[in-house]
Amino acid sequence: xxxxxxxxxxxxxxxxxxxxxxxxxxxxxxxxxxxxxxxxxxxxxxxxxxxxxxxxxxxxxxxxxxxxxxxxxxxxxxxxxxxxxxxxxxxxxxxxxxxxxxxxxxxxxxxxxxxxxxxxxxxxxxxxxxxxxxxxxxxxxxxxxxxxxxxxxxxxxxxxxxxxxxxxxxxxxxxxxxxxxxxxxxxxxxxxxxxxxxxxxxxxxxxxxxxxxxxxxxxxxxxxxxxxxxxxxxxxxxxxxxxxxxxxxxxxxxxxxxxxxxxxxxxxxxxxxxxxxxxxxxxxxxxxxxxxxxxxxxxxx
Numbered sequence: 001x002x003x004x005x006x007x008x009x010x011x012x013x014x015x016x017x018x019x020x021x022x023x024x025x026x027x028x029x030x031x032x033x034x035x036x037x038x039x040x041x042x043x044x045x046x047x048x049x050x051x052x053x054x055x056x057x058x059x060x061x062x063x064x065x066x067x068x069x070x071x072x073x074x075x076x077x078x079x080x081x082x083x084x085x086x087x088x089x090x091x092x093x094x095x096x097x098x099x100x101x102x103x104x105x106x107x108x109x110x111x112x113x114x115x116x117x118x119x120x121x122x123x124x125x126x127x128x129x130x131x132x133x134x135x136x137x138x139x140x141x142x143x144x145x146x147x148x149x150x151x152x153x154x155x156x157x158x159x160x161x162x163x164x165x166x167x168x169x170x171x172x173x174x175x176x177x178x179x180x181x182x183x184x185x186x187x188x189x190x191x192x193x194x195x196x197x198x199x200x201x202x203x204x205x206x207x208x209x210x211x212x213x214x215x216x217x218x219x220x221x222x223x224x225x226x227x228x229x230x231x232x233x234x235x236x237x238x239x240x241x242x243x244x245x246x247x248x249x250x251x252x253x254x255x256x257x258x259x260x261x262x263x264x265x266x267x268x269x270x271x272x273x274x275x276x277x278x279x280x281x282x283x284x285x286x287x288x289x290x291x292x293x294x295x296x297x298x299x300x301x
Contacts, residue, residue, distance in 0.1 A: 002027040003051075004267035006260070007044050008058025009036055009079070010212070014233055018255045022291060025272040029255070029264055031058060038079055046082035053271035055083065056263030057090040064172055065092050066130050067165065071172045087270050087277050091262030093284045094269075096131035098293060099251045099262075102228055103139035105295045106206070110226070110247060114205065117224065118142075122204035124150040124213040126158070127168050132208060132228075132251075137161045141206070149197050150213055151175070157200065195219045211236060218243070228295075231261040241300040248298045259296065 002025055008014070012033035019028050034040040045055060057079065063072040080088050106114065119141040126133040126145035136143045137160075145164050148154040152175075158164050196217040201207065207214055208228035215236070223244035230252045232240075240248055250259040266278075269287050273279060279287070 002053045002268075002271040004029050004054045004056065004264060004271040005048060005052045006031045006056035006058040006264035006267060007041050007048075007079075008033045008060075008261075009038055009041050010059035011035055014231070016233075016256075016260070020255060020268075022268065022272050023287075027053075027268050027271050029260060029268050031260065031264060033059070038075070042079050042082055045080060045086075045088075048086070049083050050085035052086055054267035055080075055086050055088040056261065056267035057088060058261050058263050060090070061092070061128060062090045063176065064127050064130075064168070065096065066127055066168045066172070071168075071176050073176045075178070089263060089266045089270060089278050091266050093279060093281055094252070094262040094266040095129060097281055097284045098288050098295070099129065099132040100135045102132060102208070102249065102251060102295055103135050103141065105297075106226070106228075106249070107139075109297050113226075113246070117205045119206070120144075120204045121206040121208055122146060122200045124207075124209045124217075126164050126209075127172065129209055133164065134161060136206075136208065144200060144203070146197060146200055149200075150217065155197075192216070193218065201225075215239070224301075230259055232259045233257075237298070237300070245300050248300055250296045250298075252296075253293055254296050 004027060008031055010033050012035060015031050015033050017030040019026060032044060060076045061073060062076055063070050121136050121141045121143040123133055123145050125147050127147055145158040147158060148156045158167060193215055194217060198219045201219055201222060206226045206228060211229040211231050214229055221244050224246045226247045227240055227245050228249045230250055232250055234257045252259045252262060252265045269284060270279060
């Protein structure tokens with residue numbers, strides 16, 4: 001059996017292991033959280049290096065990929081410093097292939113609902129989901145990127161992909177040198193919710209991006225909203241249901257009641273490919289098409 005392991009600097013409360021068969025190959029997909037401890041994550045990679053088929057970097061990203069240019073997160077790069085044998089991925093391949101199909105998927109599945117309620121999209125952090133950001137804009141959605149709000153607590157919305165690109169060029173080389181915990185909830189902070197930026201949650205019909213970013217500042221109620229995300233536990237799904245969310249779209253498959261992170265699913269594809277290396281975007285797309293994977297829609301209310 002192939003083994004894909006996502007080691008996350010997030011809480012172990014979200015840990016899960018499943019065994020599935022993909023293209024005739026059995027694969028174990030596992031998430032291991034380290035409660036925000038970067039060094040513990042690094043040592044776990046070291047312990048399992050060469051013993052598993054692929055690693056995923058969970059609760060963080062090795063860097064931001066914007067218009068084909070890679071900006072490394074320096075505080076996260078050290079997590080993988082001990083890895084010598086096992087290929088490691090952080091979800092960028094999945095995010096820039098399957099996630100690009102979300103706008104067309106929404107048009108196919110809930111077009112009438114969008115016609116009635118509008119095509120307004122709020123993305124907490126657009127630069128971390130560049131493929132998704134670009135695909136919404138190109139599909140004609142009115143999209144507001146809240147990167148400055150959610151990462152730097154600056155109340156300035158970004159209203160165009162061009163402005164987001166300029167912001168990335170100016171800020172990413174600086175921001176990527178910050179401790180990652182300044183930018184993203186890690187460890188026990190992932191379980192904390194502080195309602196903020198409520199105006200933009202209310203403005204949007206579609207709220208798209210990382211699940212923890214969405215939950216971290218969301219208000220108590222999101223009546224009628226469409227959430228596009230990934231890495232949802234059964235508790236997350238129930239939380240969104242109680243908040244009044246109309247539709248939940250996950251960009252990774254639901255396996256035994258939850259959707260794994262893009263990094264875990266990307267690691268699973270690397271594992272079953274047998275290539276012993278991260279795949280190209282074309283190779284990811286080919287495997288995803290063979291598997292018949294597409295975004296998953298659930299009507300919650």
